[in-house]
């Protein structure tokens with residue numbers, strides 16, 4: 001086989017580029033805590049009422065001696081519950097774990113302008129943990145087509161100072 | 173003598189495929205125009221926002237699935253016939269796959285357009301990815317299934333010609349045009365297994381009401397089993413043009429026959445076991461599978477990077493034969509005044525840019541930055557929407573004269589057309605990429621929200637909106653120019669014995685330097701199947717172990 | 731010749747190479763004399779652009795876009 005020496009060189013460089021990409025992804029994943037969601041749990045989408053999703057909202061939990069929060073969200077045609085009717089309120093600089101599922105069709109849960117971006121799939125529970133670094137409001141966008149009013153589906157996250165976090169809205 | 177005089181039957185088949193392809197392009201392109209104006213809120217008077225999704229389904233299906241498949245079929249009929257020097261083996265068979273695909277197309281199109289009729293029960297606003305539990309009318313799924321079955325039969329037709337040819341030429345190497353066709357079709361057979369399982373096994377029975385519940389993740393996963401390789405099913409025919417024809421249009425020869433074959437083999441092997449890279453943001457799929465898919469996906473950069481080198485080197489060879497000199501000055505010697513060349517070359521440049529955004533999409537965690545934002549349409553309008561579509565349009569300027577025996581008319585318009593496409597796409601696509609970085613979602617009729625504003629990092633929302641709207645308009649004008657040139661030349665081009673120089677010179681480094689093992693189709697096909705099984709058997713098993721239809725969700729009207 | 735070119739519909743009877751017949755082609759560049767310096771230059775430029783933009787996108791755009799999924 002006859003491969004020109006310039007092309008041989010280019011093929012080697014291509015391998016270098018590919019290795020470099022894989023390396024940065026792994027580095028980000030391991031050292032910079034830039035994760036993706038994985039396989040958490042399945043759930044019966046027709047019986048969410050009997051689960052924590054039946055009473056969606058923010059819960060306080062203690063893990064490793066730390067106060068953390070869990071947020072259960074249902075994405076429904078065409079709203080986030082909670083998120084649309086009332087904002088999801090969480091404290092700044094605290095670990096917050098989201099659990100998201102859908103009783104009807106596929107939706108997206110994208111906190112606009114951040115790396116929080118997941119699919120909501122009936123039958124699957126999407127789970128991810130994050131820490132909000134600043135006090136501000138974020139918009140939530142449904143970024144997967146979910147039906148004729150998909151474009152009105154939006155919500156809000158309100159990140160407040162720890163001292164102002166109002167625990168009376170927590171759910172049991 | 174040109175193609176039509178030598179192979180009148182094949183020419184007719186190829187032309188029939190092109191007709192369907194161009195009708196799909198015209199309708200789909202019009203929907204694209206409406207979308208570009210609607211999304212940006214420049215003009216929303218054509219349709220209401222609920223109907224937007226019917227149009228978007230039409231745009232995706234007619235362009236990404238129908239235009240591509242029919243054009244590819246026509247292109248491959250041309251290439252197989254010509255390179256094996258034989259008409260189709262049995263015309264009744266050949267026409268039967270053409271009509272099967274056409275009937276399927278009509279069924280799916282009727283189902284989609286039914287959504288524009290008030291209170292119609294025939295609807296299919298499920299987009300071209302048709303994720304359940306959103307449900308379309310059965311016509312939609314059955315129509316698409318017929319298109320795929322027809323495409324399988326078309327592939328079998330080309331293998332049939334090949335076998336006959338092989339019988340008569342036992343010791344010859346597979347001619348390069350046929351090689352690329354057959355390997356593309358082998359890849360197509362591997363990846364459409366997923367689609368067939370999804371559509372025939374799950375969606376058709378479900379849309380007919382034979383089963384009511386469906387597990388959404390399973391069909392979605394089967395779709396993406398097919399859904400990455402399908403992008404290579406679109407792209408490889410463009411590569412076919414770039415490898416086999418573009419060198420000659422540049423005034424040179426293909427740089428290397430062996431590299432061409434190696435590239436197609438790598439695509440056959442790796443195109444399918446990477447589908448999970450469309451599901452980085454999905455729950456229900458473990459991080460390990462996602463990582464495996466990412467590594468294989470990035471390995472797939474290799475054949476495209478090799479293509480970059482081989483194709484550019486072939487063009488440079490042409491430029492130097494045309495008197496080009498220097499490190500970069502030779503570029504000016506390329507025939508920038510010939511529509512077919514210009515279209516392919518500009519398509520290649522856009523593909524290099526689209527390649528970069530593809531690298532971002534492919535890389536697991538950074539994908540979350542842009543997943544399901546308008547960045548993604550920004551990316552694939554560079555790849556399928558330009559690298560593929562513009563190459564197909566450009567090569568039509570060279571093929572149509574061979575298929576009709578008529579010279580191209582309106583050469584100036586034909587020359588303006590690819591430049592206009594390039595300009596329009598530069599505007600539309602750069603703005604889509606940047607809007608995506610701000611979080612603007614794709615597939616959304618009115619991406620404006622009451623509770624918050626997008627905060628772009630580069631540029632302003634207003635400027636991006638206008639770039640998308642104006643870019644989309646220029647693209648539409650370019651498309652009209654293309655259709656005009658095609659129709660005018662087809663109907664009224666000057667008849668000629670030699671309407672275009674259709675000679676394809678041999679490669680610089682020819683097949684005599686190419687190892688014989690590269691032509692071993694059984695070997696590569698088996699290996700491709702093994703890789704797919706390795707990647708998919710376990711995760712699919714996990715998904716169906718709890719019952720194929722559970723956890724089950726109920727269907728929802730689209 | 732196994733290549734399809736020999737069967738091309740206008741393969742020339744004159745015995746002249748294709749290059750000699752095309753008026754735009756000023757000279758034939760054979761494989762032995764052809765060195766694709768231009769291609770190497772272009773691909774290296776592309777490599778540099780892609781690598782730089784990658785670092786920027788990954789470490790500035792993406793890593794700086796917190797909050798991110800940390801688990």
Ligand code: HEM
Pocket residue numbers: 201202204205207208211228229231232235236239299300301549553556557558561613614615616617643644645647648651
């Ligand atoms: C006149 C030229 C075109 C214009 C103005 C145009 C415009 C658009 C716009 C604005 C969108 C985004 C819609 C949204 O996400 O809300 C879109 C989506 C899309 N376009 Fe185009 N486009 C054109 C040509 C093409 C071509 C030639 C192809 C492929 C061959 C193509 C394939 C697609 C696909 C597959 C989608 C995604 C559909 C979906 O998300 O379901 N487009 N187009």
Ligand SMILES: [Cu+2]
Pocket residue numbers: 107108142143144145146147150151153
């Ligand atoms: Cu939605």
Ligand SMILES: [Cu+2]
Pocket residue numbers: 399400401403449450
């Ligand atoms: Cu893909």
